[in-house]
Amino acid sequence: MKFFQSPAVKVGLSISIATGLYGVSFGALSVTSGLDLWQTMALSLLLFSGGSQFAFIGVIGGGGTGLAAMTASALLGIRNGIYGMQMNALVSPRSWRRPLAAQVTIDESTATASGQEDPDERRRGFWTAGVGIFLLWNLFTLVGALAGNALGDPKQWGLDGAAVAAFLALLWPRLKGKEPAAIAVVCALATLLAVPFVPSGVPILVAAAVAAAIGWFTHKPVPAGMAPDIEPYAEPYTEHDGAHTLAESERRSTGQDGGTADSSDGKDAP
Amino acid sequence: MSLWIWILLACAISYLTKLAGYLVPAKWMKNQRMSRIAATMTIGLLASLTVVNTFSTGQQLVFDARLGALLAAAVALLLRAPFLVVVIAGAAAAALLRLAGWG
Numbered sequence: 001m002k003f004f005q006s007p008a009v010k011v012g013l014s015i016s017i018a019t020g021l022y023g024v025s026f027g028a029l030s031v032t033s034g035l036d037l038w039q040t041m042a043l044s045l046l047l048f049s050g051g052s053q054f055a056f057i058g059v060i061g062g063g064g065t066g067l068a069a070m071t072a073s074a075l076l077g078i079r080n081g082i083y084g085m086q087m088n089a090l091v092s093p094r095s096w097r098r099p100l101a102a103q104v105t106i107d108e109s110t111a112t113a114s115g116q117e118d119p120d121e122r123r124r125g126f127w128t129a130g131v132g133i134f135l136l137w138n139l140f141t142l143v144g145a146l147a148g149n150a151l152g153d154p155k156q157w158g159l160d161g162a163a164v165a166a167f168l169a170l171l172w173p174r175l176k177g178k179e180p181a182a183i184a185v186v187c188a189l190a191t192l193l194a195v196p197f198v199p200s201g202v203p204i205l206v207a208a209a210v211a212a213a214i215g216w217f218t219h220k221p222v223p224a225g226m227a228p229d230i231e232p233y234a235e236p237y238t239e240h241d242g243a244h245t246l247a248e249s250e251r252r253s254t255g256q257d258g259g260t261a262d263s264s265d266g267k268d269a270p
Numbered sequence: 271m272s273l274w275i276w277i278l279l280a281c282a283i284s285y286l287t288k289l290a291g292y293l294v295p296a297k298w299m300k301n302q303r304m305s306r307i308a309a310t311m312t313i314g315l316l317a318s319l320t321v322v323n324t325f326s327t328g329q330q331l332v333f334d335a336r337l338g339a340l341l342a343a344a345v346a347l348l349l350r351a352p353f354l355v356v357v358i359a360g361a362a363a364a365a366l367l368r369l370a371g372w373g
Contacts, residue, residue, distance in 0.1 A: 014357055035277075042278070046278075047277075066272060069280065073284065077283065080287050080288045081288065084287075084288050084290065085291040105288045105291065155364070158335070158339065159361060160336055161336055161362075162357050163323045164364075165356050166356075167323055168320050168356070169357065171317055195322070200329060204315065207315065208311055208314055208318070212310065214310050216307055219307075
């Protein structure tokens with residue numbers, strides 16, 4: 001498959017542009033919070049996790065200590081560790097690629113990769129989104145830091161709306177059947193309930209814990225439904241497309257692949 | 271100068287957190303129960319990221335132009351629009367609502 005014809009690459013590039021542009025907002029806010037240009041760039045280059053970066057400058061801008069800023073940033077970054085575990089199994093970067101993969105393991109690259117069923121597509125999606133966002137996020141952080149507030153509020157351009165749409169679009173294909181939809185609704189509600197009571201970033205961890213608990217307690221020897229995810233960590237297929245389709249059809253015929261909406265309807269909603 | 275120390279510490283923690291995930295043996299993730307949890311967790315995280323980005327500003331829940339972005343994206347998805355079109359629909363809805371003076 002040609003690089004630009006890959007659906008995962010298309011998603012990765014789209015999300016890179018939408019997220020990367022938002023770096024303008026970080027750059028501008030960071031210098032107005034009292035960080036200098038190099039400190040701002042250090043956060044985008046080395047810390048590279050949007051939520052953690054905004055939390056760090058938010059605490060500093062609000063008059064908080066460096067320790068408080070670091071703690072908020074660390075708390076928000078915990079989910080990247082969970083993503084790392086998933087990406088290690090799904091994308092399986094080897095040798096020198098592994099430390100690079102770790103740096104670009106964020107919400108968007110993880111979401112792009114886990115939205116794909118084919119192991120090669122997962123890999124393409126992960127790297128396209130991860131590297132694409134890294135480059136554009138840093139470029140636009142620099143633009144924002146240099147231009148300061150001359151650009152105006154990026155919200156004016158609807159960039160925060162782009163993020164909302166991107167995450168919904170990544171979630172959407174997974175909502176086939178009652179069970180995945182029910183999990184999404186429960187986790188969305190858990191998030192909303194948690195927002196007023198815990199520091200920002202933590203509600204996402206609450207939702208992750210709720211989702212993990214649902215997965216743990218509804219586990220069955222032969223799970224049904226959730227078709228794309230039945231074997232997310234199956235050994236990656238290599239180049240040969242023929243073997244891939246064969247393996248797929250074999251799994252189908254033995255019924256291990258679950259099935260789609262109809263097989264999960266009703267009977268295993270949590 | 272001391273701010274630099276906290277910045278570099280925050281960067282180190284961030285990277286080590288990410289790397290720690292990769293040091294968990296992939297084998298541990300390769301059984302049916304972990305696969306099931308990975309599947310439910312992906313749905314849970316995406317649902318959570320969607321609502322956090324739509325409704326939260328810090329620790330406050332707010333209804334603003336981002337709600338319009340969510341609805342516009344949902345309509346685009348129902349019409350089976352490609353990913354980029356969905357993202358543009360979300361951005362355009364938020365931008366237009368703000369232009370009209372809401373949120």
